[in-house]
Amino acid sequence: MKVIESVKELRAELNGKSDVGFVPTMGALHRGHKALIDRAREENRTVVLSIFVNPTQFLKGEDLSKYPRTFEADREIALRSGVDYIFFPNIDEIYGSSDEVQILAPKVGGYILEGSRRPDHFNGVLQVVLKLFNIVQPHRAYFGKKDAQQLSLIQQMVDNLFIPIDIVPIDIVRDSDGLALSSRNRYLSDSERLLAGTIPKGIEEASRLVIAGERDVKTLVRRVNEIYKDLDVEYIEIVNSKFNSISEIEIGNSILLVAVKIGTTRLIDNIWF
């Protein structure tokens, strides 16, 4: 496994490689990332993992400076998982100027839910993902379903811009109590971590109701809201796969998304119906 910091060197290494799987991350790797890497390892001859805490997707006042940086631990996980290259650039390698071409997310999907709470967040995500795609030129790229809205927007960008890359969505990995793994979980105190266990409870209950035949979006949201009565809820919403509002669950094309604040830590979760 090689750790590479420069675009030029990475391109030289990958030149002529016909089967490259790519896992873009911001580091602070956990078993959720490991699931992405494992799948990339199964499906590709060469696996590239990028670790880059992208400044343009953090808004003012967000946790850019305190976002966890754990390179040595990340390197160990990557090595044990069979990654071939870690791409670990500094900011100047990725952003050459403060006045660059920008990417704007589609209006539907880009500015609701996460997009309305974090304006320009997804524009920054799409910008860095497009840069990384062009640098690595992979055949497949792996993204977790936990960031469902991000995943949907990246798939739309790939479709709209005819980017010749297969986007592979990977299921959410959960802790023993059901909490979706996230690099931000490490911000939680013990008592907050206990409280965070309520988040998957609401999702599981909605899932049970849908399996039992409930299709009414308002009923489902109300029930999750009841379970979250002790939480600081930002949103509980059900949309279709293009992030349009719906009033009835359409099996195979509906997604329940929640965002909750536990202390100062913002956590998101979701489930597909």
Place this chain on the structure above:
Amino acid sequence: MKVIESVKELRAELNGKSDVGFVPTMGALHRGHKALIDRAREENRTVVLSIFVNPTQFLKGEDLSKYPRTFEADREIALRSGVDYIFFPNIDEIYGSSDEVQILAPKVGGYILEGSRRPDHFNGVLQVVLKLFNIVQPHRAYFGKKDAQQLSLIQQMVDNLFIPIDIVPIDIVRDSDGLALSSRNRYLSDSERLLAGTIPKGIEEASRLVIAGERDVKTLVRRVNEIYKDLDVEYIEIVNSKFNSISEIEIGNSILLVAVKIGTTRLIDNIWF
């Protein structure tokens, strides 16, 4: 030579081709385009010409519907010039939705001169060029220096997004009286065409003055303005290659740009010093 309308079919044809030159156009081909094709023919094993009148780069009230469409004549020129593939998609093939990922030009360069007269014009240009780049995946792409600001912005996009394509700028091709060739020249009446011959006269005079040692931007602009006294001038400006304002010519890094209205037809021209 094949004419191809679908992205899928073009990709199947180009699959595995290692040396592709690409000339994106809006059709209405003239000797300026022919110079691009000739250079692409010299430098690449496979030459792809696209003909697509891109709606997103026309503003409301501009000449989208009356923009010249001369496919049969274009096909003849392409055939005689040794083009391998004409990519000739319809609008639905390129734009799948009205709510797509957008590209925003850099602030410097994107919103002055042409950008200030035609807001969002360059955003539409960059969007379609990025789509076409991803569809064709060429090794080299050819653009005329006549659209100098467009050329600069495309180069910036390629740099910012790490697009693995060489951008090859091609010199302006001029008519016998010096008028830069443009698809819009065919809008001119005989008397307007005669008047348009004044545009290169101003540029030639500025060039003579610079060669003679003049470096003061104000003096040069004033002199061109005098020559253009009978024209409806939109702008006469001198900037550096990144489109920042300058007060002194810096040889090798300065460009004089002019935009003039002849009747209802807007014409642009430029020269590098």
